Amino acid sequence: MTPLFQVKNLTKFYGNRIGCKNVSFDLYPGEVMGIVGESGSGKSTLLNCLAGHLAPDAGEVLFDTRADGMRDTVTMSEPERRMLGRTDWAFVHQHARDGLRMGVSAGGNVGERLMAVGARHYGDIRHKAIDWLGRVEINAERIDDRPSAFSGGMQQRLQIARNLVTGPRLVFMDEPTGGLDVSVQARLLDLLRGLVREMGLSAIIVTHDLAVVRLLADRLMVMKDGHVVETGLTDQVLDDPQHGYTQLLVSSVLQV
Amino acid sequence: MNQEYNFAYLDEQTKRMIRRAILKGLAIPGYQVPFASREMPMPYGWGTGGVQVSASVLTPEDTMKVIDQGADDTTNAVSIRKFFEKTAGVATSEETAKADVIQTRHRIPEEDLREDQILVYQVPIPEPLRFLEPRETETRKMHALEEYGLMHVKLYEDISKNGAISTSYAYPVKVEGRYVMDPSPIPKFDNPKLEMAAIQLFGAGREQRIYALPPYTKVVSLDFEDYPFEASKADHACDLCGSETSYLDEVIMDDAGGRMFVCSDTDFCHSRRAAGHVGAQGVPFEEDAA
Amino acid sequence: MYVAVKGGEKAIDAAHAWLAEERRGDVNVPELSVEQIREQMTLAVNRVMAEGSLYDPDLAALAIKQSRGDLIEAIFLIRAYRTTLPRFGSTNPVDTEAMQCDRRISATFKDAPGGQILGPTFDYTHRLLDFKLAADGEAPEAPRRETQAGPVPHITDFLNKEGLIQTEADSDETPRDLTREPLELPADRALRLQSLTRGDEGFILGMAYSTQRGYARNHAFVGELRIGTCAVEMDIPELGFAVEIGEIELTECETVNQFAGSKSEPPQFTRGYGLVFGQTERKAISMALVDRALRWKEMGEDNMGAPAQDEEFVLYHADNIQATGFLEHIKLPHYVDFQSELELVRKMRAEAQAQTMPEAAE
Numbered sequence: 001m002t003p004l005f006q007v008k009n010l011t012k013f014y015g016n017r018i019g020c021k022n023v024s025f026d027l028y029p030g031e032v033m034g035i036v037g038e039s040g041s042g043k044s045t046l047l048n049c050l051a052g053h054l055a056p057d058a059g060e061v062l063f064d065t066r067a068d069g070m071r072d073t074v075t076m077s078e079p080e081r082r083m084l085g086r087t088d089w090a091f092v093h094q095h096a097r098d099g100l101r102m103g104v105s106a107g108g109n110v111g112e113r114l115m116a117v118g119a120r121h122y123g124d125i126r127h128k129a130i131d132w133l134g135r136v137e138i139n140a141e142r143i144d145d146r147p148s149a150f151s152g153g154m155q156q157r158l159q160i161a162r163n164l165v166t167g168p169r170l171v172f173m174d175e176p177t178g179g180l181d182v183s184v185q186a187r188l189l190d191l192l193r194g195l196v197r198e199m200g201l202s203a204i205i206v207t208h209d210l211a212v213v214r215l216l217a218d219r220l221m222v223m224k225d226g227h228v229v230e231t232g233l234t235d236q237v238l239d240d241p242q243h244g245y246t247q248l249l250v251s252s253v254l255q256v
Numbered sequence: 257m258n259q260e261y262n263f264a265y266l267d268e269q270t271k272r273m274i275r276r277a278i279l280k281g282l283a284i285p286g287y288q289v290p291f292a293s294r295e296m297p298m299p300y301g302w303g304t305g306g307v308q309v310s311a312s313v314l315t316p317e318d319t320m321k322v323i324d325q326g327a328d329d330t331t332n333a334v335s336i337r338k339f340f341e342k343t344a345g346v347a348t349s350e351e352t353a354k355a356d357v358i359q360t361r362h363r364i365p366e367e368d369l370r371e372d373q374i375l376v377y378q379v380p381i382p383e384p385l386r387f388l389e390p391r392e393t394e395t396r397k398m399h400a401l402e403e404y405g406l407m408h409v410k411l412y413e414d415i416s417k418n419g420a421i422s423t424s425y426a427y428p429v430k431v432e433g434r435y436v437m438d439p440s441p442i443p444k445f446d447n448p449k450l451e452m453a454a455i456q457l458f459g460a461g462r463e464q465r466i467y468a469l470p471p472y473t474k475v476v477s478l479d480f481e482d483y484p485f486e487a488s489k490a491d492h493a494c495d496l497c498g499s500e501t502s503y504l505d506e507v508i509m510d511d512a513g514g515r516m517f518v519c520s521d522t523d524f525c526h527s528r529r530a531a532g533h534v535g536a537q538g539v540p541f542e543e544d545a546a
Numbered sequence: 547m548y549v550a551v552k553g554g555e556k557a558i559d560a561a562h563a564w565l566a567e568e569r570r571g572d573v574n575v576p577e578l579s580v581e582q583i584r585e586q587m588t589l590a591v592n593r594v595m596a597e598g599s600l601y602d603p604d605l606a607a608l609a610i611k612q613s614r615g616d617l618i619e620a621i622f623l624i625r626a627y628r629t630t631l632p633r634f635g636s637t638n639p640v641d642t643e644a645m646q647c648d649r650r651i652s653a654t655f656k657d658a659p660g661g662q663i664l665g666p667t668f669d670y671t672h673r674l675l676d677f678k679l680a681a682d683g684e685a686p687e688a689p690r691r692e693t694q695a696g697p698v699p700h701i702t703d704f705l706n707k708e709g710l711i712q713t714e715a716d717s718d719e720t721p722r723d724l725t726r727e728p729l730e731l732p733a734d735r736a737l738r739l740q741s742l743t744r745g746d747e748g749f750i751l752g753m754a755y756s757t758q759r760g761y762a763r764n765h766a767f768v769g770e771l772r773i774g775t776c777a778v779e780m781d782i783p784e785l786g787f788a789v790e791i792g793e794i795e796l797t798e799c800e801t802v803n804q805f806a807g808s809k810s811e812p813p814q815f816t817r818g819y820g821l822v823f824g825q826t827e828r829k830a831i832s833m834a835l836v837d838r839a840l841r842w843k844e845m846g847e848d849n850m851g852a853p854a855q856d857e858e859f860v861l862y863h864a865d866n867i868q869a870t871g872f873l874e875h876i877k878l879p880h881y882v883d884f885q886s887e888l889e890l891v892r893k894m895r896a897e898a899q900a901q902t903m904p905e906a907a908e
Binding site: 261262265266267269270290291292293294295296297299300301302304324325326329330331332333334335338361362363380391392393418419420422424425426441442443444445462464465488489490503504505506520 | 554555557558622625626628629630632725726727728729730731732858862867868870871872873874875878879880881882883885886887888889890893894897
Binding site for chain 1: 406408
């Protein structure tokens with residue numbers, strides 16, 4: 001099997017400071033990769049470089065495109081990259097308001113990606129939006145309400161629906177449960193796990209919360225000071241951490 | 257007065273600069289060409305873009321017509337027509353068929369235009385995406401990358417809120433399958449007429465943009481398959497000339513709710529009445545003239 | 547019968563006649579001469595020249611007379627007139643160090659070579675209405691002293707000698723011309739300064755004030771404010787050298803602003819710059835503050851989301867001729883747009899009613 005996504009020696013500096021350095025990994029279709037580390041470890045920088053929001057200083061970010069197979073998305077033209085961003089890729093922001101149009105109804109939010117790729121039948125768009133609101137457990141009656149009238153958990157679920165409606169092949173998630181209450185987090189995680197399995201999604205999830213990756217990720221990458229210090233299967237890394245820093249991370253969770 | 261200014265007010269260098277912008281606009285239909293708009297002796301927002309475009313395409317032999325809201329005798333149309341009479345000394349006419357250059361605000365004449373005519377629109381806000389995205393730097397990128405999803409989100413929101421697309425004028429169009437364009441605040445009734453034989457030039461002075469539609473350019477009003485675009489007008493006939501196909505103004509006659517509907521295109525109405533048509537509240541043409 | 551939109555031409559002529567009468571006012575009161583306006587309403591004349599981008603006190607005074615004292619209207623007249631003037635060429639940059647200063651003050655140094663000159667300023671007057679002036683406007687002659695010959699160095703140059711203030715990069719590049727090319731973003735500093743110097747005084751003042759109140763605060767001091775006359779020189783190709791073609795009065799302001807320094811640069815001061823036609827110091831100081839706020843990117847400062855940091859916002863809204871025209875155009879007839887809205891609302895109301903009717907019948 002060929003990988004869906006390949007990262008080779010990705011490096012990003014902020015002046016003299018390292019953002020992330022020499023990161024390489026492969027991601028296979030249907031696989032979920034977790035990237036963990038404290039804040040400042042470079043995990044968000046890495047994710048933004050992967051998703052094309054930041055230009056890396058060196059390295060390749062290859063994606064198995066439908067039309068031309070493996071392409072380096074770093075050297076791709078901006079229109080092509082933006083096209084990927086609204087078709088085969090999706091990005092779930094930590095704060096729902098960064099990923100939603102707060103002045104547009106829930107239905108419009110879900111429908112935008114469909115219309116961006118050419119959907120021109122109002123009834124179909126609306127039908128699909130209702131279907132997706134249901135899948136993220138939002139009552140269909142709320143379809144014409146604006147996200148500003150939604151709770152934090154609902155906003156996050158709406159953001160997920162908006163991202164998944166076009167059936168992307170790769171989803172980037174930045175602390176998807178970050179700003180939510182613990183009980184709301186659990187429900188969202190359940191939902192995400194269901195969707196990932198059901199749709200066979202490939203995903204890269206950045207988080208500092210080991211419980212999130214325990215539930216969702218097949219594989220883990222541990223980052224510290226911009227470097228990857230340990231990789232492996234999730235259970236393996238969490239149950240038998242090799243690197244001192246990972247051991248510290250795992251034990252700090254256990255103490256809580 | 258005439259001798260103190262160059263023909264049609266602008267100096268020749270400025271006109272050449274504007275003509276270059278017009279040619280570029282014609283070469284890329286629907287694309288907004290930046291141009292160095294000059295300060296004109298009428299305020300921004302009152303037709304400075306249209307005036308500069310007209311000044312650049314006028315020749316001394318041309319006959320010019322100016323309409324505002326479809327009428328030749330509205331105050332701003334009069335003011336602009338006088339401006340060209342004074343600074344260019346060109347002949348003017350209220351008859352659509354006799355005009356070589358027609359400058360308009362908010363209407364397309366009812367009578368079909370010909371290949372040897374130029375229709376110049378005054379444009380307040382040339383950017384169709386402006387009220388969805390206030391930043392010029394961002395909207396230019398959206399045009400360049402053909403990212404028009406947001407435009408349909410606006411139409412979607414209209415339908416979900418009102419059950420219909422509630423844009424009734426300045427209704428956005430797609431030109432030759434490429435650029436989304438603002439046809440200026442003409443009523444959507446006029447949108448189908450945008451595919452015509454004449455050259456159409458759009459000038460936005462304050463926003464420093466010129467864009468154009470060459471003759472017979474394909475212009476499609478944006479819509480949904482199940483909510484198709486509809487060119488609507490008041491469900492009446494003109495009370496003066498009886499026309500059932502022209503766009504109508506509503507005129508309040510008294511404080512008891514009495515009103516009448518009359519053609520917004522005054523020349524069209526006039527010529528129909530001259531040809532003997534009489535509307536429900538009209539009087540025969542000869543009597544009125546007497 | 548139907549007359550609503552007819553008679554536009556007659557109405558306009560009558561309105562113009564009435565306007566002319568109102569401009570003249572009571573004929574028993576002597577008429578203002580253009581010279582009186584030029585000499586006694588000088589600061590208004592200066593503002594009209596600055597924002598009209600045309601240095602001609604007589605034309606500016608005429609514009610003020612014609613516009614009944616509405617300065618934005620006067621600026622508009624000047625701008626429209628300016629459009630018709632052919633361009634013969636460009637002058638060399640004015641040398642403000644060689645300015646004949648009427649006023650020169652610094653808030654950062656008590657004294658400096660060249661001295662402080664208060665000049666004709668309102669600063670230390672008590673703002674009490676002078677009723678004597680109503681009857682008699684003659685003023686006694688002000689005391690005089692000899693001016694120093696030779697150039698007056700800029701205060702910031704003294705700081706520059708110690709490396710305490712950022713050096714501005716010299717460039718021989720001809721800057722883009724806001725009045726000959728469309729404004730395209732991003733705008734470099736030269737273009738921003740052009741926009742600010744002809745921008746509306748009230749708008750620039752408001753923007754500057756907002757930076758002082760914390761919306762992108764940049765801790766400005768007036769390093770130097772100078773007002774005076776400068777020679778304008780132009781290279782004449784046929785002669786092969788520059789000749790003086792006239793003199794203009796200018797107000798120049800350089801602010802000294804804090805800068806914390808970065809990894810690559812030690813802490814030093816930075817500057818904001820204002821240069822405006824005539825004696826227009828409120829405008830020049832405001833301009834310097836806004837200029838400094840707009841430089842956040844090159845200074846590596848944070849974008850605080852403040853209006854004065856937003857180049858697109860400031861440059862697109864600073865011009866009062868653009869603003870007033872667009873604002874006032876909503877007075878123009880909009881029958882056609884309004885008619886189509888009217889029909890749509892009626893149609894939607896009818897549909898809504900039709901939907902509720904069957905329920906009511908049940």
